[in-house]
Amino acid sequence: MKYCIGVDLGGTNTAVGLIDLDSKRIISKASTKTRAPRSAREIALDIRRLIHSLCDGEKIGMENLLWVGVATPGIVKNGVVVRATNLGWVNVPLAAIIGEVTSLPSFIANDANAAAYAEAQWGVGSGELSLIAVTLGTGVGGGIVIDGKIWEGVNGHAAEVGHMVVETDGRQCACGKRGCLETYCSVRALTAEAVRMMKRYPDSILASLAGGVPERMNGLIPFEAKRRGDAAGGLVVDEFISYLATGVANIINVFQPAVVCIGGGISGEGEDLIGPLRERLKRATFGSSGASTRVELAKYKNEAGIIGAGLLGLMNERTNKKSRVEMVVEGFRAVGDFISAEPYGSGHINDTRLVKTRDAEGKIHDYILQRINKNVFKRPDLLMGNYVAVTKFIREKIEREGGDPEREVINVIPTREGKDFLVDESGDFWRLLLFVSDSLSFDKVERPEQFYDSAVAFGNFQYMLRDFPAETLYETIPNFHNTPDRYRQLMEAVEKDAVGRLAEVGAEVEFARARREFTETLERAHAEGRLPLRVTHNDTKLNNILFDRETGGALCVIDLDTIMPGYSVNDFGDSIRFGATTALEDETDLTKVNFDISLYELYVKGFIEGAAGGLTAGELELLPIGAIMMTLECGMRFLTDYLSGDVYFRVHRPSHNLDRARNQFKLVADMESRLDEMKAIVRKYL
Ligand code: ADP
Ligand code: GN1
Ligand code: MG
Numbered sequence: 001m002k003y004c005i006g007v008d009l010g011g012t013n014t015a016v017g018l019i020d021l022d023s024k025r026i027i028s029k030a031s032t033k034t035r036a037p038r039s040a041r042e043i044a045l046d047i048r049r050l051i052h053s054l055c056d057g058e059k060i061g062m063e064n065l066l067w068v069g070v071a072t073p074g075i076v077k078n079g080v081v082v083r084a085t086n087l088g089w090v091n092v093p094l095a096a097i098i099g100e101v102t103s104l105p106s107f108i109a110n111d112a113n114a115a116a117y118a119e120a121q122w123g124v125g126s127g128e129l130s131l132i133a134v135t136l137g138t139g140v141g142g143g144i145v146i147d148g149k150i151w152e153g154v155n156g157h158a159a160e161v162g163h164m165v166v167e168t169d170g171r172q173c174a175c176g177k178r179g180c181l182e183t184y185c186s187v188r189a190l191t192a193e194a195v196r197m198m199k200r201y202p203d204s205i206l207a208s209l210a211g212g213v214p215e216r217m218n219g220l221i222p223f224e225a226k227r228r229g230d231a232a233g234g235l236v237v238d239e240f241i242s243y244l245a246t247g248v249a250n251i252i253n254v255f256q257p258a259v260v261c262i263g264g265g266i267s268g269e270g271e272d273l274i275g276p277l278r279e280r281l282k283r284a285t286f287g288s289s290g291a292s293t294r295v296e297l298a299k300y301k302n303e304a305g306i307i308g309a310g311l312l313g314l315m316n317e318r319t320n321k322k323s324r325v326e327m328v329v330e331g332f333r334a335v336g337d338f339i340s341a342e343p344y345g346s347g348h349i350n351d352t353r354l355v356k357t358r359d360a361e362g363k364i365h366d367y368i369l370q371r372i373n374k375n376v377f378k379r380p381d382l383l384m385g386n387y388v389a390v391t392k393f394i395r396e397k398i399e400r401e402g403g404d405p406e407r408e409v410i411n412v413i414p415t416r417e418g419k420d421f422l423v424d425e426s427g428d429f430w431r432l433l434l435f436v437s438d439s440l441s442f443d444k445v446e447r448p449e450q451f452y453d454s455a456v457a458f459g460n461f462q463y464m465l466r467d468f469p470a471e472t473l474y475e476t477i478p479n480f481h482n483t484p485d486r487y488r489q490l491m492e493a494v495e496k497d498a499v500g501r502l503a504e505v506g507a508e509v510e511f512a513r514a515r516r517e518f519t520e521t522l523e524r525a526h527a528e529g530r531l532p533l534r535v536t537h538n539d540t541k542l543n544n545i546l547f548d549r550e551t552g553g554a555l556c557v558i559d560l561d562t563i564m565p566g567y568s569v570n571d572f573g574d575s576i577r578f579g580a581t582t583a584l585e586d587e588t589d590l591t592k593v594n595f596d597i598s599l600y601e602l603y604v605k606g607f608i609e610g611a612a613g614g615l616t617a618g619e620l621e622l623l624p625i626g627a628i629m630m631t632l633e634c635g636m637r638f639l640t641d642y643l644s645g646d647v648y649f650r651v652h653r654p655s656h657n658l659d660r661a662r663n664q665f666k667l668v669a670d671m672e673s674r675l676d677e678m679k680a681i682v683r684k685y686l
Pocket of ligand 2: 349
């Protein structure tokens, strides 16, 4: 059984309802005089008394109540009544006071908003996510529900539909403006207009129904007169509906809500109001194709406030519903409670976020949450097996050498079940890593030493893995750096021209074609026994190294998704293509993209030092070829992806992959022209 309390707090009466959320109805009601102005606490005590008596009457224990919601007059923002003239309140934290007095979770909303919410949930908007209510009462009010939530506006003033101007320089409104909807469509306005017409046409049915006495005129009489065929009554009603249609059309044209709900006293006129209104709206609103806004009479009359207030607890549940990432993070053994998860880094493959949590002492903890790209990695589970085996292997070495195992190697946080990754409801794979404290990565070399440091780090990384059992590794992307195969894939994409982009890339395709034979250089060297397979990183760009924020030194090699058997010269080469350049990989102005041979030299020095003599003569000789090979291959991969419609790399603009391909090819040409110098530099450091 699910019960809650809805309170309709009015200037005169306070009505409390016990609501059954399962059968969607008020099962019992009670009310008392509000006797404003009084303090919120006194009123809260009255409310508590009424709640107790309702529960007693229905034999429902207080422990069965989920929450209490209150619909109050005035401006409401975030649980505070900012101002309510009827109640004499300014800045009253009503939700907190009700909560304290009733010991129940408490929510409040402006009464018109609450009524709109009742219609949106259980009334004419049931099953829809958006509804705008227009209430035709003494004044004209309204409420906006978007995506199942009340829209209060930045200052709590939203949804004053009565103060939408429908006639420039029209009737004077109490708000100071002229021509507000309220000056035409409130009961007050309707009555005043009827009195004016009565005086002009004293023989009309309109006049006779009011006995010719202005004080006896009301909002129902013009409709009744019109029904009896009275011309004066017809004029009054037609003008009323005409202005209402203007207002409603404006609402529809701005919001296109699923439903506009017409409520308040005049909505009791039913078909005589809504029929002509819908007729006029046909001509006044956009959006003729597809679904269009329904205009409906309110379902609830007096109970809207109580029901809407009672349902505020549901709205709160919806608002506070945990985000998908929060639920994912909670599946891991992270320390503390979730605070936030923001996109992080500039990787092209995974979906990476920086997660923050807070522990019991208030200390903040940082993690990296990654949704593994399932399109790129077919078996994320096996990939994680590599990840954990490699990091464990490296960690043991770091511990033996007295290093810092929390900052010099990636730490995978297990799930609550003790697994290395989590699969969510939609079948996505997630991993949580310790954020390496006080670290950052770079997309471009900022200081030359940085590049040297990264070389030592990658060289050392490879060196540490020299005795790792390569046969236990799962090949996360087969043929990853098989350049002849990448060439073949490019030619396939050219053949297919899947998205009709071939015509623009003739020069780039020719550039690759001219190097077909070159692509086979490393495979041939391997076949001839000059180039051994090792356990390599395979994605050694600068932003896959973390640097110490304080000292600026290289700390840790990351992005271990592609650790597989490979060639050391490709790891060397991939770093060169990304780092030994004067521009970012994304740079479109090719005059700025140049091979930087002094950075190349620094890297050669660092890599050879880091590898600690672990490289063979054949490998050392092929380092410059590795640089050209990786740059050419990467350019071909970008070009292939461009021709295939950008299905692999994350892009931020349509030409992104083409820009990147051109950028890489420019570097290839530069390196080719300086190959002799590149070779001489390697010799220098042997
Ligand atoms: P992608 O495969 O998409 O490149 P990465 O694993 O390289 O994904 O992560 C993207 C970025 O996130 C990195 O370049 C780095 O800036 C940051 N990052 C990743 N792991 C960590 C970590 N453990 N600590 C700090 N920053 C990290
Ligand atoms: C990708 O994942 P990320 O952004 O570190 C790609 C590399 C490319 C690089 C080009 C698994 O690296 O191979 O060289 O983009 N990674 C994968 O910047 O394909
Ligand atoms: Mg990366």
